[in-house]
Every structure is written in C-alpha cells, then in structure tokens.
Amino acid sequence: MSESKRRVVVIGAGLAGIAIALRLRKKGWDVLVLERNDTYGGKLADFKWEGYRWDRGPSLFTMPEQVDELFQLYGKDPRTHFHYVKIQESCHYYFHDGSDFLLEGETARRNKALLSEFGSEYGQAAINYIEESGKTYQDVGTIFIDRPKFGLKNIFDRALVKRYPKLLSRKLTNSLNNWNERKLKDENLVQLFNRYGTYNGSDPYRMSGLYSMIPHLEVNLGTYFPKKGMRSIVDSLYDLAVENGVEFRFGEKNLSAQPLKNGYEITTNNETEKADDLVSAIDCVTFYNKILKDSKLEVKYKKQERSSSAVVFYWAVEKIFPQLKLHNIFFGADYEAEFAQIFKTKTLPDKPMLYVHVSSVINPEDAPENGQNWFVMINTPAGIVPDDLQREKLKQYIDKLMIKHLGEGVRNAIRYEKFWDASKIEMDTGSYMGALYGAACNDTMAAFTRHGNVSKKYKNLYFVGGTVHPGGGIPLVLKSAKIVSELIES
Ligand SMILES: Cc1cc2nc3c(=O)[nH]c(=O)nc-3n(C[C@H](O)[C@H](O)[C@H](O)COP(=O)(O)OP(=O)(O)OC[C@H]3O[C@@H](n4cnc5c(N)ncnc54)[C@H](O)[C@@H]3O)c2cc1C
Incomplete structure (x- = not known):
C-alpha cells in the first residue's frame, strides 16, 4: 500500500465499520479494520439450521440506494453485486380489538x-x-x-x-x-x-x-428486502472492501488505544499498530470503556437513557401460515402500559406487541417447502433479560395471540428454537446493555445531546455507527460513515 497517504484504524467491522473503511480507502488511505469477533457484520449476522436461515438482527430495509452508493463510489454497478426487491406490502397489522389492516406499499x-x-x-x-x-x-x-x-x-x-x-x-x-x-x-x-x-x-x-x-x-x-437476506448487505460490502485493499483482522478481543502527540497507538493481540486517525465503529460507551479507557466520557454517555432492547425468538416452523407477510405486527392490550414497563419500571412487558418477520415469504430458499423461518421480536428494557420461566410465559402469550388472530397456534409446529436477548446482544456485538440503538430519543433535545461524529477532546478521533449521530438503524448508520468521510480532511 505504498501509494497510501494516511493510516486509519477502524475499531469494529459492523456495517458502520465496513462503510467508513470503504469511504476512507477510496481517498487512497491505508485502512485497517480491527474486529473482536471472528467475522464481520455485527448485528447483521445470520445462521442456519436444516434448510432454514435466519437473519439475526435487522429485518426492515429502507433507503437501499445508500448501499448502492458505496458500489458506485468504486465505479461498480451495484446490481452485479447486491440484489434486492421492493416490497409491495409494507406491514400487516393485527389490532387488539381483533381487526387487522394491511399497509400497502403502493400509494x-x-x-x-x-x-x-x-x-x-x-x-x-x-x-x-x-x-x-x-x-x-x-x-x-x-x-x-x-x-x-x-x-x-x-x-x-x-x-x-x-x-x-x-x-x-x-x-x-x-x-x-x-x-x-x-x-x-x-x-x-x-x-x-x-x-x-x-x-x-x-x-x-x-x-x-x-x-x-x-x-x-x-x-x-x-421498503425493500435483499434477495439473499439482510446478511448479504454486509457480505457484498465486505467483499468490495477486501477487493479494494481494506485490511481486516478478526478475533481482536483485547484492543486498546493510546493517543500520541500525532495519532494513536493501538495494542492488538500480538503487536502494536500506529494510526494517524482512529475511528470508533462500536458502541461509544464500550469504546470509552474498553478501547480508550476514558472513564469520564464513559460515565457521561452511560448516563443517557438507553433505547430499548429486545427478546427475539428464531423458530423453524414446520407449517405454512399463509396469512403472514414479510413484516407482521400483533399489538398487545395496552400500548401505553407496555412503554411504561420498558422505560419507567424497566420490567418485561406483560402483554407486549409482537413483531413477526418471515423472510421465507419473500425468499423461499430461507425455509423448506413445508416450513417458515419465524423471527418473533418483543421490545424489552435495555439490560433486562427474561429468565426461563418468563420466556416460557412469553411463548404461551405468543401462541395465544396467534390463535386469536390467525386461528391456530404455532407452538406445536416449532422444530428448532434459538433466542437473543439484551445480555447476548451485548456479548455478541458490544452494545452497552444490549440497547438496539444506543441512547434513546425520548428527550426533546436528544438530537443535540447524542454523541457526535468527531471527538471534542481527542484529535483525529471519529465515531460512526448506531450509537452516534445521526442515529441507529441501517440508513442512519450509513449516513454516519458518509458524514465522517466528509469531515476527515484529505
Ligand atoms: C434485534 C435487532 C433488530 C433490529 N432491527 C432493525 C431493522 O429492522 N432495521 C434497521 O435499520 N436497524 C435495525 N436494527 C439496528 C441495526 O442493526 C443497527 O443500528 C446497525 O446494524 C448497527 O451497525 P453498527 O455497525 O453501528 O454496529 P454493530 O452491528 O453492533 O457492529 C459493531 C461491531 O463492532 C464489534 N465490536 C464491539 N466491541 C468491540 C471491541 N471492543 N473491539 C473490537 N470490535 C468490537 C462488534 O463485534 C461488531 O462487529 C436492529 C438491531 C437489532 C439488535
């Protein structure tokens, strides 16, 4: 990489880390991405079981042109690398009074x-x-x-x-x-x-x-959906990054960084790396705690109210429920009480809203012919994890709602189950308290108090990803990378 001008180290190989690596590499810089896990993608992970495939985290895909833009940056036709379809039916809603409504995509x-x-x-x-x-x-x-x-x-x-x-x-x-x-x-x-x-x-x-x-x-x-599932967003971008000379190192479990007079020294598993610029593409609280070890800033951002976390059940369902669309919502009995439990009492909601996502409706290869790959998500307070009994109660509740709205339960058709909760989300992705989107936006001034993209305290330190400005979720995470690439001078 002798032609490169500057060396940048990016911490974290989630969507944000890959996106900023691509944008900075395009400037001709040396880019090294250091990732704790054995693979890239962060929350955009997937897994398989006997003919079924599940995306582990995000399932709603909007503004796909932002992914396309990264291919275009390298003069590539996105359609030869990454494929998605527009969804005709946004979401099927089931209300507590027994009625339902299909929100169509076409105006x-x-x-x-x-x-x-x-x-x-x-x-x-x-x-x-x-x-x-x-x-x-x-x-x-x-x-x-x-x-x-x-x-x-x-x-x-x-x-x-x-x-x-x-x-x-x-x-x-x-x-x-x-x-x-x-x-x-x-x-x-x-x-x-x-x-x-x-x-x-x-x-x-x-x-x-x-x-x-x-x-x-x-x-x-x-709304859109990738033809090979949500994971293919990061699969295709990772390939693009590697093809264009971004270096990735996985299994870096004990990273730390020290500011130097000019740049940073990063301690990795086996050596130290020097960088002119450092980019955090991980939860900003985790970054101050584990990487920079700045307890003042860690405490400052820890104090901000967290966004919600979730319990997700992944079920191999050996049955077809023809009413189900790609995205389905089943509302609970009292929405206000549900949010009071999530944000005030910080307890698991008794009668929560269910989000049921079935990607095999759009991508039949995600489940066998006689089955569906259910992803059932319940919003929970950050940091709160249901025990075995509470999970069992949730499953009984889900079954009751399915009987009420779909005319039959799902439990007898479940052949395999996995679940994710606040503690596992934190363990797997480094998100503080397993919050899905960093700090919550409950406060009127939230847009002003959210962590910014450039450090006020440390020179040449930048932040991208779902916990910083402009916010969480795929479109905003990609925007954070664009903002930072424009902020870092060439
Ligand atoms: C269950 C769930 C459902 C969601 N649904 C949607 C949705 O439908 N639509 C949507 O747009 N968004 C959704 N989101 C949010 C979306 O997934 C995130 O906003 C986005 O993926 C965040 O990307 P990121 O790169 O900032 O962080 P992450 O994906 O969390 O990536 C961070 C990376 O940094 C690594 N890392 C962490 N700590 C360290 C460390 N100390 N050293 C080195 N590496 C480290 C992690 O291993 C990970 O690879 C959902 C999230 C979850 C969990």
Whole structure:
C-alpha cells in the first residue's frame, strides 16, 4: 500500500465499520479494520439450521440506494453485486380489538385501503399524515441526518435558524402520541403510527412529535428486502472492501488505544499498530470503556437513557401460515402500559406487541417447502433479560395471540428454537446493555445531546455507527460513515 497517504484504524467491522473503511480507502488511505469477533457484520449476522436461515438482527430495509452508493463510489454497478426487491406490502397489522389492516406499499392501493378500512374522515386523515411525514422529513429531518451534529453551541447556525419556524412547531413540544392523537383520532391508526417510535428504540409517549417523519422512510420511500437476506448487505460490502485493499483482522478481543502527540497507538493481540486517525465503529460507551479507557466520557454517555432492547425468538416452523407477510405486527392490550414497563419500571412487558418477520415469504430458499423461518421480536428494557420461566410465559402469550388472530397456534409446529436477548446482544456485538440503538430519543433535545461524529477532546478521533449521530438503524448508520468521510480532511 505504498501509494497510501494516511493510516486509519477502524475499531469494529459492523456495517458502520465496513462503510467508513470503504469511504476512507477510496481517498487512497491505508485502512485497517480491527474486529473482536471472528467475522464481520455485527448485528447483521445470520445462521442456519436444516434448510432454514435466519437473519439475526435487522429485518426492515429502507433507503437501499445508500448501499448502492458505496458500489458506485468504486465505479461498480451495484446490481452485479447486491440484489434486492421492493416490497409491495409494507406491514400487516393485527389490532387488539381483533381487526387487522394491511399497509400497502403502493400509494394508490394504500390510500384506497385506508379509506375503506377507516372511513373517509379518518382514512383521509391518515393519508394527510403520511404526506406531512414526508414534508417534515424534507423540512427538518434532512438538516439533522445529512450533516454533522448541531451542538448546543451552534444552535444559531444559519442552516438551522432557517428551519426554526418548522422545527419549533407544536410537533416538537407534543409527544409523538399526542401529535398522532390530534392528527389521526382513530385509536388503531394512532397506535399504528405510534409504533414508528420503536424504530429508534424510543417511547412514543415521550419522544417528540417531530419523529412523525419516520414513517416517510418506510411508507413513502418504500421498503425493500435483499434477495439473499439482510446478511448479504454486509457480505457484498465486505467483499468490495477486501477487493479494494481494506485490511481486516478478526478475533481482536483485547484492543486498546493510546493517543500520541500525532495519532494513536493501538495494542492488538500480538503487536502494536500506529494510526494517524482512529475511528470508533462500536458502541461509544464500550469504546470509552474498553478501547480508550476514558472513564469520564464513559460515565457521561452511560448516563443517557438507553433505547430499548429486545427478546427475539428464531423458530423453524414446520407449517405454512399463509396469512403472514414479510413484516407482521400483533399489538398487545395496552400500548401505553407496555412503554411504561420498558422505560419507567424497566420490567418485561406483560402483554407486549409482537413483531413477526418471515423472510421465507419473500425468499423461499430461507425455509423448506413445508416450513417458515419465524423471527418473533418483543421490545424489552435495555439490560433486562427474561429468565426461563418468563420466556416460557412469553411463548404461551405468543401462541395465544396467534390463535386469536390467525386461528391456530404455532407452538406445536416449532422444530428448532434459538433466542437473543439484551445480555447476548451485548456479548455478541458490544452494545452497552444490549440497547438496539444506543441512547434513546425520548428527550426533546436528544438530537443535540447524542454523541457526535468527531471527538471534542481527542484529535483525529471519529465515531460512526448506531450509537452516534445521526442515529441507529441501517440508513442512519450509513449516513454516519458518509458524514465522517466528509469531515476527515484529505
Ligand atoms: C434485534 C435487532 C433488530 C433490529 N432491527 C432493525 C431493522 O429492522 N432495521 C434497521 O435499520 N436497524 C435495525 N436494527 C439496528 C441495526 O442493526 C443497527 O443500528 C446497525 O446494524 C448497527 O451497525 P453498527 O455497525 O453501528 O454496529 P454493530 O452491528 O453492533 O457492529 C459493531 C461491531 O463492532 C464489534 N465490536 C464491539 N466491541 C468491540 C471491541 N471492543 N473491539 C473490537 N470490535 C468490537 C462488534 O463485534 C461488531 O462487529 C436492529 C438491531 C437489532 C439488535
């Protein structure tokens, strides 16, 4: 790599680590990615059992053009490396009152269904709400997620000041739930749009109504699914990175870094590495705790309220439930009580919402002909892990909901089971308390207090990934890498 100008070490080979490695390598720099696990991908892992395949973490894929952009950066046609399809049916919702609603992906079909299911007044209110979600995203969202974080110090930045009339609206000061109640009125529609609060692991009864922009990504821009599953996002990007000279080292379980006058010294399993720039692509709390050993900053970011974690059951189901789509939601009895348990009492919800994802609906090779690969997720407080008895109760509850809504239970058809919980998520990916998205966005100022992309204390230290600005989830993680690559001078 003699042509390279600078040496960068990236800690963590999740999506964020691979994306920033690709972007910095494109500048002609030496890029070394150090990963604790034996493979890349972080939360975008998968596993198999006798003809079944499950993606372990993310399942909802929006803004695929951001993955494409990384191939285009290297002059490649993304379609020869990474394939995905647009999903026609966004999500099938099952409400506590026994009714259900299929949220279509295509606008005309969706609008027709909203009007016929919820009536002309409430159906039209939902159509207007979705339109407004797009406007809020354009007016306010883009200024936050496409550029470095605004600190409290630059709240008078011109770009931000221009947006104040839209930003400082009733949406900001109302909770998402209050905003949804004002706009939608129908109880089931309010619940449906409250659910988008969980897309960054937050509480719709506390987070700002400005997050009513989240549905825009899914409903207006559309949802997609990779033809070889979510894992293929990182498989294809990892191959691209290796092909273009990014160096990866796995099994680096005891990394630490010391700042030097110019750059960093990184202690690995067997040697020390020097770097001009250091990029953290892991949970920022874990980075301060394990890598930089800066207890002050560790404590500062630990104090921020965590986003939710989850219990996920992965089931090999030897049966076809034809009603199930790729994404299905089964609401519990009391949504407000569920979030109070997750964020206030920090206990496992008694009657939680279930998210059931079945990728074999779209990718038949993910399950045998007579089966389905179920992924059943329940939101839980960060750091809280169900014991055997609680898991058994959850399974009984899931079965009851399936009998109620699908007419039959699933338990007798389960041939194999695995589960993930807050403790395993922390162990496997280094996420502090197993939180899915780092700090929660429950506080009105959350966008300003989230960890930024560049260190204020250490020179040449940068941060990407789901726990820093602009946020968690695949699209924002990819945006964090783009922001950092633009911040680091060439
Ligand atoms: C169950 C679940 C469901 C989700 N659903 C969705 C969804 O549907 N859609 C969506 O967009 N997002 C979803 N997310 C969030 C999404 O997965 C994350 O925001 C995203 O994958 C984070 O990527 P990352 O690279 O920042 O972190 P990670 O994927 O966590 O990668 C971090 C990497 O750093 C490594 N590492 C950690 N500590 C160290 C260390 N000390 N030294 C070296 N390496 C280290 C880890 O091993 C890992 O490989 C979900 C997450 C979970 C857990």
